[in-house]
Amino acid sequence: MTPGLLDVRLLPNIRLGIIPLEGHMQIGPLNTFTIYDSRIATVETQTGAMVFRDHRDVSAYLNEFAVHEGHALFGEQCRERLTEWADRFRS
DSSP: OOOOHHHHTTSTTOOOOBOOSSSOOSOOOSSEEEEEETTEEEEEOSSOEEEEOSHHHHHHHHHHHHHHHHHOBOHHHHHHHHHHHHHHHHO
């Protein structure tokens, strides 16, 4: 059986957060981005990928991530919401 999100969130090197569907976020992500550490971030667009190494650029994505993280549910709240969504999907 393939592990699900409820299983993945228990791994010691994973911190899973989910952003609820309801509520209001002032900004939404316009592109997918990955922050590897404070020195490098990548941004994927429809036409390609960009690599950022300048501290100011990486900091901008760290700040954007912090905004999204502030809306996310973690731990028990995350588990409860995923269970709720799974039950709703199955019914």
